[in-house]
Amino acid sequence: MSSDNPETRTRILQATLDLLEASQGHGVRMADIAKQAGLSRQAVYLHFANRAELLIATTHHLDALKGSDERLIPSRTARTGTERLDSFIEAWGNYIPEIYGVAKALLAMRDTDQAATQAWDKRMQDMREGCEAAIMALDRDNMLSPDHSPDQATDILWTLLSVRNWEQLTIDCGWPQDAYIENLISLARRLFVVQTTPE
Amino acid sequence: MSSDNPETRTRILQATLDLLEASQGHGVRMADIAKQAGLSRQAVYLHFANRAELLIATTHHLDALKGSDERLIPSRTARTGTERLDSFIEAWGNYIPEIYGVAKALLAMRDTDQAATQAWDKRMQDMREGCEAAIMALDRDNMLSPDHSPDQATDILWTLLSVRNWEQLTIDCGWPQDAYIENLISLARRLFVVQTTPE
DNA sequence: AAGTCACTTGACACCGTGTCAATTGACATG
DNA sequence: CATGTCAATTGACACGGTGTCAAGTGACTT
CATH class of the missing domain: 1.10.357 (Tetracycline Repressor; domain 2)
Structure with a gap:
């Protein structure tokens, strides 16, 4: 949320993206995302208030990536x-x-x-x-x-x-x-x- | 599941139906259904193994009702x-x-x-x-x-x-x-x- | 040496589903 | 009347997933 290391933030977004693409959007938990990003589960919450916010940010990240x-x-x-x-x-x-x-x-x-x-x-x-x-x-x-x-x-x-x-x-x-x-x-x-x- | 009082069973089905119709299928919990049917939550499980089975049975109940x-x-x-x-x-x-x-x-x-x-x-x-x-x-x-x-x-x-x-x-x-x-x-x-x- | 900052660790609350065991109360049967 | 059966109740509990909290760690300032 307030933490502002942009590198970590995008690492989380990318991890979310990778997992969601691989699983067609299914059964991806916060813990899975953290693990994929090489972080603790709680670290994810330092960057995104909750799952919904993370998903929303991921769509924007994706839009930027794919133009x-x-x-x-x-x-x-x-x-x-x-x-x-x-x-x-x-x-x-x-x-x-x-x-x-x-x-x-x-x-x-x-x-x-x-x-x-x-x-x-x-x-x-x-x-x-x-x-x-x-x-x-x-x-x-x-x-x-x-x-x-x-x-x-x-x-x-x-x-x-x-x-x-x-x-x-x-x-x-x-x-x-x-x-x-x-x-x-x-x-x-x-x-x-x-x-x-x-x- | 095995309990075979047909009256109670259909009361549960009807309760499920009523709640789902009223809520457009949203946020209806097992406890709500039990309450609506005038039963304890556990009683519902005596007639249906789990939520999925109850919902499926409800669709059949509905089909029968609506022809x-x-x-x-x-x-x-x-x-x-x-x-x-x-x-x-x-x-x-x-x-x-x-x-x-x-x-x-x-x-x-x-x-x-x-x-x-x-x-x-x-x-x-x-x-x-x-x-x-x-x-x-x-x-x-x-x-x-x-x-x-x-x-x-x-x-x-x-x-x-x-x-x-x-x-x-x-x-x-x-x-x-x-x-x-x-x-x-x-x-x-x-x-x-x-x-x-x-x- | 003290402070800051990102992150970790581990515990915990909450919710909804599903399970279990003991109990109640009505009804039947000998 | 005693026994048994059976639907249903009560209350406790496990589990999985989200979200919170508090204390701690370790690197990098100043």
Whole structure:
């Protein structure tokens, strides 16, 4: 919490990250993290008030490591709405497997911990903004299917792109990651992009 | 477990059900259930070996109460594939809110308890069969969109209809239940039913 | 020599689940 | 009436995981 040796702090974050990735976010205890970081359990509490705070900090650490922001650049600079939609799905969809372990752990705490809930919801809200921006870009191009209002389309896209859906399709259904991306892009196009009937 | 006073047993099941429904599946402890049933905590353990077993039994109790089977009759007896798809979505989609509390609690145990995992997965597998049947019915009518293989279409429909997606759309996005049903039917039609271009 | 600081050690409280053993009280059966 | 059975109660306890507390250690200042 107040201890400010940055080296130790990041060692803890990295340990947390490694364990969560290895275990898909499951059964990782404070003691395991401490051990992995080469510290006593209590030392972890000198840097993070509690498990929730540690997990939240780990997601930020992860974002910094993996460059969550830079990934969205192609989407933001897309010329057309369709292009923006595609590249947003690709960026986010390929980010999910990289954050899966941590996301799962945070998601599990959501049920009991108030701060974890907030942190998770915040992340999802950010992701939703990406969905909204893509839908608005389509709408600006007059390419948004008349079947949905922009709000509705955003809700649906946001839901389609959830971590849970990624989990179900890739892990439960066994889709390879690239099939997941391709299919989601195709799905989104058919749902949201007005069909230019050839001829 | 072995105690066989059926009246007490169902009183426990009903207590569990009531609490889970009231709390959306959250923070319901064994002691709370016992209290609600007018029993000592230990008495609950005379009827159910552990929390997981109790929750699983509660889902069956719930199915019996709400007639999970009968709900599928319209879908099974549908004449066309499209009709079958529609009525399956309607039946399942309207069932979700009725089981939501219990489902959430079982889902939460899935992370830690092996029996709960099995029980949940079994239920999802059953639901998947409904999806598959609807897709096969479409395919038989030559109405399945060429964009997907039947397997893929089943995976997607199954994912679309997940409890988590229902939760996100109705609770997080605030869709009314009937809008949820309408939208999912419309979504599924656009994704899976070959478009007879009116010309 | 004294002080500071990150960290360690070990004990402990809390919570919820699950277990155990002794007891109670109602009801049946000879 | 005595005996047995059986559901349920009572109260204690173990366990695992989180979080807290207090005293101690050892390195590096000044």
